[in-house]
Amino acid sequence: MTDSVGTVWDGRVRGYIPNPHLTVAPGLKLHERASKDIDPITFAVVRYALLNVNVEHGQTLQRLCVSPITMLTRDFQPSITLHDGDLVYLGPYIQYFSTCQSLTIKWILENRSENPGIEPGDMFLSNDPYVGSPHQPDVVVAAPVFVGDELFCWVANILNHADVGGTSMGSFCMDAPDMFSDPPAIPPVKIVSRGRVQADVEQLFLRQSRLPDHVHLDLRAAISANSVATDRILALVERYGADVVKGVMTAVLDASERTFVDRLRHIPDGEWSHRILTEGNGPGDDGIYAYHLTVRKRGEHLWVDNAGTDPQTGAINVAYAGLLGAFLCALTAAMAADLAGAYGGVHRRVTLEPVPGTLSCADFPAAISPAGAYTMETLISLSGSVVAKMLSCASPELQRMAIGPANPAFYAVITGGEQAGRPFIAPDVTNMIGGLSATPYADGVDFGGHFWIPEGIAGNVEELEQLWPMLFLYRRALPVGADGAGEYRGGRGFVQATVPWSEPGLGIALYMDESFPSLAGPFGGNPGTMARFRLRRGSDILLRLADGEVPQSVDALDGEWEPVRAKGPLLLVGATDIWEWTGANGAGWGDPxxxxxxxxxxxxxxxxxxxxxxxxxxxxxxxxxxxxxxxxxxxxARDHALAERLREAKPPRITPSVLDPTTRIRTIAGELGLANHHGTLSFVSLTGRAVLGPANGDFTQYCAVLEQPVASHGPEFTPAAGRPGREVRYRAYLCPVTGLRIDGTVVRAEEELPPGLRLT
Structure with missing residues (x-):
């Protein structure tokens, strides 16, 4: 696509944005006929048959794949699309893959339909982030489904492979300055031609991996699962006719669009934005970087932009496909979860207007491979915060759909080395346990997983010890503290400690240690947990174990602590070195x-x-x-704490008036509400009844502002010496009457922010 200022979005120099009308080779016949008059019973049977085709597709992947990250974590996604790539069904697996296959298929139609052509029995492989994949380990395999000589639809899957090359084992290359040090990015190539695997292409792909056997079996699982789904769809076509099955597909899309439009009508037109910070763009960097997102609702459509995001740098970037997938993931989880993966109609009502060359919409050759652990989750969290603000302004029945934002990174540890003389790579995804953030009406769910991967599970300790040369000393719940506190508290995460076992040592390629919390709780809730990674060198763990003791605290062991960074280099650990790391408590909602x-x-x-x-x-x-x-x-105690806040806070820039005691207030969330003040729809504080200006303005101008180092809110947020977290602030917007928080966010010192919420 070429936008209004001449920017070309073709998947080469920058991300791929399809043209509204795809340019397809005239020799490729598309099946575009769809029956309109389908009896309700046939419609229901075919509809659920299609849904079950996609479910079986996912179950086939899970059963045939050999990598734990697919078998256990369900780090994959099957889908069915129309002939033009529009999504019909998505599975209950990684939700930010929602548009990866769709974008990749549209790119194939526009760029491969002439040469080498698209024929029955073909499949295409791609892991190019500038085409459709969030990062290079996420590999799409897409199969066209032909009825006769017409392209009827597509089935596709995307899954995270154990290793696809690059400078780091596991292919999360934090040290990559650009794509030329990242794993290879392969634009769509024909991996299967007329039912036969292309040996040269397969070998080219496998040659990049440190674990070619695992990757080979997972690739063949992806090909086989597509074949199963293709056979099931063709059986449906044979029984009911192509036009009827296509009619059901298009009707499912139309119905999901109508449902979403109906819900949009319960949201006032407005503008909602949020900013989230991250630490470090790679090893040796302590910079603090911002991602910004704004959603504008006008009538029956949403417009989204990332203006205000910092320029692309280091290895903390994603391209257009990642930004789009992250936003749609958060949107559908909150507003369309009951559509059972039929999200294509929702996608029609969202227009992304990205700023290129930014962290969240990078241009080639920005490095992208670590995005699966960092930037994708950052953008899902950011999008969730914005969607939560939007839904809080809706009608009461829609307000209840608001959910708290996700953790801003996927806290994990990737280790590797040799086991019995053979290489291994161990992605420890215990954080699949999760800790859901609070909602407007309830505490978050302890160990509740993640809304962006409903089917994902964490491996049992015993399973992981069988797979890898490690011993797990403990895995237990994080305590509840200032991190995640609110009127409703965030769900609890975990802490876990591990030591090498049966091998003299191993390497740790991916780990996370934050010096400030990125995840601010909506409407005055406390931030969630800072992820911690602690490494103790030369401990007495082996002596303790020989004496029959299993230590339950790394602090109780002898040894030296090794300083780490948020995104550090490869760590080599020996037999007496022990590492402890955490997931995170979710963020709170409302004032603690x-x-x-x-x-x-x-x-x-x-x-x-x-x-x-x-x-x-x-x-x-x-x-x-x-x-x-x-x-x-x-x-x-509470009166004293609120009075102390107001004493320390800066007074409002604009002195607010007080609402008449007889005027009714409609609650938005927390302490923020709406009321008619002298004929003007205005923001107000619920308890103090302070009038915070017109609803189309910036209510923070009428608030007292208390900006303090995040670390001052408790030892839960204390960073190590010399870390940038000491410079980060928590800015609370207070009711000037009561001192209760109306909103709050984590900011760089003295950073000016645009209004986070206003109704137009």
Missing amino acids: LKRDPDAVLRDVRTGALDRRVAQRVHAVVIDPEDRAVDMAATAT
Whole structure:
């Protein structure tokens, strides 16, 4: 596509944006006929048969693949599209793959239909991030389905391969300055021609990998699963006719579009934005970088842009396909989860207007391979924050669809080395356990997984010890503290410790240690957990184990701590070195000082929260036996904490008036509401009833602003010495009457932000 300023989005210099009308070779016949008059029973049978074709496609992948990241994590996605690549069905696996196959198929139609051509029995392979893949380990295999001599539809899958080359084992190359040090990016090539695997192309692909046997079997699983799905669709066509099956496909798309449009009608026109920060663009860098996203709703359509995002740099980039997939993932999880993967109609109502050359829409040759652990999750989290703000302004029934933002990285550890003389790569994805952020009405789910991969699971410790030369000392829940606190708290994550076993050592290629939390809780909720990675060298772990002791704290061991960085180089660890790392507690929702004291007491009684932490974070006073809340002391403590906030805060730039006590307020979320003030729809604070200006303006101008180092909010946020987290601030926008938080965000010092929410 060429946009209005002459920018070419062709998948070469920058990401691929398809033309509204694809340019396809005239010799390729497309099946475009679709029956309109289908009886309801036939419609229902075919519709669910198509859905089950996609389910069986995914189950076939899971059963045939050999890599744990596919078998356990379900790091894959099958789909069915129309002849032109429009999505019909997506599976319950990685949701940010929502448009990868669609974009890749459209690129194939525009660029391969003439040469080498698209024929029955063909399949195409691609892992090019500038075409459709989020990063190079995510490999698309797409198969055209022909009825007679007409291209009827496509089936496709995408899965994360264990290793596809590059400078780092596992192919998350944090040290890559550009694509020429990244794993090879292969634009769509014909891997199967008329039913026969192209040996030369297959060998070219496998030659890049450190684990060619694993990759070979997973590739053949992808090809086989496409063949199964193709056979099932052709059986449907044979039974009901091509026009009927195509009619059901198009009707499913149309119905999902109508459902989404109906929900959009319950959201006022407006503009919502958010910013999220990340640390380091690669080994040796301590910079702080910003990703920004804005959604504008006008009538029955959404426009999305990434203006305000920092320029592309290092290895923390994605191309257009990644940004689009991340946003649509967060949008459909909140607004269309009941459509069972029939998201193509939703996609029709979203237009992405990206700024090229940025971290979230990079131009070639920006490095992209680490995106699967970093930037994709950052953008899903960012998108989730924006969608949550938008839904909070909707009608009450739609407000309940709002969900908290996801963790801003996929906390994982990739290790590797040799086991019994053979190379191995071990992606430890224990963070699939997850910790869902809070919602407007409930606490987040402890160990609740991730909304962007519903079917993903974490491996059992015993399974992982069988697979890899490691011993797991413990895996347990993170405590509840300031991280994730709110009126509703975030779900709990985990902490885990590991040591090499049966081999003298190994290498750690991917790990994460943050010095500030990126994930701010919506409407004044506390940020989620900072991921930690700690490495203790030369410990006495082997002596402890020989004495029959299994240590339950890395701090209790002897040895030296090795300083690490957020995105560091390869670490070589020996037999007595031990590493501990965490997932994350999700973010809170709403001010922690509004949390129900009984909910705080419940967390204390279950052992999730320490009584002293409860008083520090929530100003809830509990008796020494943890039997009851002292309500009088709690009220006094909260009054003192709120007054202290206002004393330390900067006064509002514009002095607000106070709403008439008889005027009704409609709640948005937390302490923010809407009311009619002297004939103008205005933002107001719920408890203090301060009028925060017209709804089409910036309510933060009417708030007291308290900006403090994030680390001042508790030891949970304390960074190591010399780390950039000491420079990062938490900015709270307070009701100038009560001191309760209306909103809050993590910012660089003195950073000016545009309004995060306004109704037009």
